[in-house]
Amino acid sequence: MIEAINISKSFDGKEVLKHISATFQKGQTNLIIGQSGSGKTVFLKTLVGLHQPNAGDVFYDSRNFIAMKEKEKNKLRQEIGMLFQGGALFDSQTVEENVRFPLDMFTGMTLDERRERANFCLNRVNLRNVNNLFPSEISGGMQKRVAIARAIALNPKYLFCDEPNSGLDPKTSIVIDELIQEITKEYDITTIINTHDMNSVMGIGEYIIFIHNGEKHWEGSSNDIFGSDNKELNDFVFASKLFQKIRNC
Amino acid sequence: MGILFHFGRYALFIRSVFSKPDKYKIFFRRIVDEMVQLGISSIGIVTIISFFIGAVVTLQTAYNLYSHMPIIPGYVVSLVTRDSVLLEFASTLICLILAGKVGSHVASEIGTMRVTEQIDALDLMGINSANYLVLPKVLGLMIMVPFLSILSMAVGIFGGWISGAVTGAVLSADYIQGIVYAFVPFFIVHSIVKSVVFAFIITSIAGYCGYYTSGGSLEVGRSSTQAVVQSSIWILVFDLILTKLLLP
Ligand SMILES: Nc1ncnc2c1ncn2[C@@H]1O[C@H](COP(=O)(O)OP(=O)(O)O)[C@@H](O)[C@H]1O
Ligand SMILES: [Mg+2]
Numbered sequence: 001m002i003e004a005i006n007i008s009k010s011f012d013g014k015e016v017l018k019h020i021s022a023t024f025q026k027g028q029t030n031l032i033i034g035q036s037g038s039g040k041t042v043f044l045k046t047l048v049g050l051h052q053p054n055a056g057d058v059f060y061d062s063r064n065f066i067a068m069k070e071k072e073k074n075k076l077r078q079e080i081g082m083l084f085q086g087g088a089l090f091d092s093q094t095v096e097e098n099v100r101f102p103l104d105m106f107t108g109m110t111l112d113e114r115r116e117r118a119n120f121c122l123n124r125v126n127l128r129n130v131n132n133l134f135p136s137e138i139s140g141g142m143q144k145r146v147a148i149a150r151a152i153a154l155n156p157k158y159l160f161c162d163e164p165n166s167g168l169d170p171k172t173s174i175v176i177d178e179l180i181q182e183i184t185k186e187y188d189i190t191t192i193i194n195t196h197d198m199n200s201v202m203g204i205g206e207y208i209i210f211i212h213n214g215e216k217h218w219e220g221s222s223n224d225i226f227g228s229d230n231k232e233l234n235d236f237v238f239a240s241k242l243f244q245k246i247r248n249c
Numbered sequence: 250m251g252i253l254f255h256f257g258r259y260a261l262f263i264r265s266v267f268s269k270p271d272k273y274k275i276f277f278r279r280i281v282d283e284m285v286q287l288g289i290s291s292i293g294i295v296t297i298i299s300f301f302i303g304a305v306v307t308l309q310t311a312y313n314l315y316s317h318m319p320i321i322p323g324y325v326v327s328l329v330t331r332d333s334v335l336l337e338f339a340s341t342l343i344c345l346i347l348a349g350k351v352g353s354h355v356a357s358e359i360g361t362m363r364v365t366e367q368i369d370a371l372d373l374m375g376i377n378s379a380n381y382l383v384l385p386k387v388l389g390l391m392i393m394v395p396f397l398s399i400l401s402m403a404v405g406i407f408g409g410w411i412s413g414a415v416t417g418a419v420l421s422a423d424y425i426q427g428i429v430y431a432f433v434p435f436f437i438v439h440s441i442v443k444s445v446v447f448a449f450i451i452t453s454i455a456g457y458c459g460y461y462t463s464g465g466s467l468e469v470g471r472s473s474t475q476a477v478v479q480s481s482i483w484i485l486v487f488d489l490i491l492t493k494l495l496l497p
Binding site: 048 | 271272275361362365366367369370372373374375376
C-alpha cells in the first residue's frame with residue numbers, strides 16, 4: 001500500500017501539484033488519469049523520489065519515504081520497479097543486459113543465475129529469442145515489454161508505469177495493460193499507472209484518481225466514472241466521439 | 250543563468266561523480282569500455298592531424314628562418330618543430346580536437362540518456378547516475394590521453410621530417426640532428442601533464458552539459474555544442490596557467 005498525503009510540488013514558483021492525497025492498495029491496478037500536462041508524470045516521479053515535493057509525505061507500507069536518508073531510500077528503491085514513458089531502456093545494452101542490469105548491480109547471484117532470472121522475466125512478458133538484440137532493433141511494444149521485464153527483475157513490491165501504452169496501437173496497448181494487471185495480481189504488487197487512455201481506464205481501472213491542473217478532482221472505480229457530475233472529469237471522459245455515443249445510448 | 254550558478258552546480262556534480270562506485274567489477278569494465286570508446290577510437294584523427302601539423306610547422310619554420318636569416322643551420326628548423334610539437338601541439342591542439350570529437354560525443358550520449366529518462370531509470374534503482382555514467386569516461390580518457398599525446402609527438406616529428414625531405418626545405422640529416430640537439434625530456438612530461446588535465450576538463454564539462462540537459466533532441470544538440478565551446482575555452486585558460494606554472 002502506498003499513501004500520498006497532501007503532496008505539493010512547484011517548479012520555479014509554478015505550482016504543478018496542489019495538495020494531492022490518495023491511497024493505493026496492493027494487488028490492484030491503481031490509475032492516475034488526466035489530460036497531458038495535468039501533472040501525472042510529476043506526481044509519479046514525486047512518489048518515487050525523483051522529484052522532491054515542496055510539501056507532503058509518501059508512505060510505503062507505513063514507511064515514510066520522504067523523511068528517509070538517502071541510504072535508506074536507495075534500499076527501498078530496490079523494492080520499486082518503474083516503467084518509463086519511452087521505455088528508458090539503456091540503448092548501449094542488449095535486451096538481456098537491460099533486464100539483467102538490476103541483478104548485476106544489486107545481487108550476488110552468479111552469471112548463470114542472473115541469466116536464468118532475466119530469461120524468466122522475458123518469458124513472463126512473452127518475449128523469446130530477442131536476448132541479443134538492441135532496443136533500437138525491436139518494436140515499440142516489445143521495448144515496453146522489455147522495460148516491464150527489467151522493472152520486475154528484482155521482484156518489486158511496487159510498480160509504477162508512466163503511460164505504458166503511449167505510442168502503441170490499440171491492440172498492443174490492451175496486451176500491455178493486461179500484462180501489467182496480470183503481473184500485479186500474480187505477485188500482489190502495488191501498481192500505479194499513469195494514463196490518458198480511456199480504453200485503459202475501462203479495461204484495468206480498479207481504483208482511479210483524476211487529476212486536473214495539478215489538483216485531484218475525483219476518485220473512484222471505472223464503474224462510477226460515467227455517473228460523476230464533475231465537469232472536468234466529464235470533459236475528459238467524453239472527449240471522444242465514441243464515449244459521447246456511449247453516454248447517449 | 251549566471252556563471253556562479255554553473256560553477257556551483259559543476260562543483261556539486263564533480264563531487265557526486267567522484268564518489269564511491271556502486272559495484273567495482275562493473276566500474277572497471279566500464280572504464281575499459283570508455284578507454285576504447287574515447288581513446289582508441291581517436292587514434293586515427295590524432296595521427297592524421299599530428300602528421301599534417303608537423304609537416305606544416307616544419308615548412309613554415311624553414312620559410313621564416315631562411316627568408317630572414319639565410320645563414321641559420323638546417324637543424325634549427327627541426328629543433329623548433331620538435332619543441333613546438335612537444336610543448337603545444339601534442340597536448341593543447343590535440344585536446345582541442347578531442348574536445349570536438351570526444352566532448353560532443355559524451356555530451357550527446359549523456360544528454361540523450363537524460364531526455365529519454367535513462368538517467369531517471371538509474372536514479373530510480375538507487376544508482377548514483379553521475380558516478381556510474383561519467384566517472385568511467387573521465388578516467389578512461391585521462392588514462393588514454395598520455396598515449397595519444399606521445400603518439401602525436403612521434404607522428405608530428407615524423408611528418409616534419411617527411412615534408413622537409415620531400416620539399417627539400419630541410420635535409421634529412423639536418424632534421425635528424427636537430428631532433429636530438431638540446432633535447433629537454435621534461436617537455437614530454439609537461440605535455441603529458443597538460444593533456445591529462447585537459448582530458449579531465451573535456452570529459453567532466455561534457456558530462457556536466459549532457460547531464461543537465463532538459464527538453465528534447467534540440468536541447469541535446471545545444472548541450473553538445475556547449476560542451477565543445479566551454480571545454481575549448483577552459484583548455485586554453487588552463488594551457489596558459491599550466492605553461493606558466495610548469496615551465497621555468
Ligand atoms: N522538471 C520540470 N521543470 C519545470 N516544469 C516541469 C518539469 N516537469 C514538468 N513540468 C511541468 O509540469 C506540468 C505537468 O507536467 P507532467 O507531469 O509531465 O504532465 P503529464 O500529466 O502530461 O505527465 C507541465 O506544465 C510541465 O511543463
Ligand atoms: Mg506524462
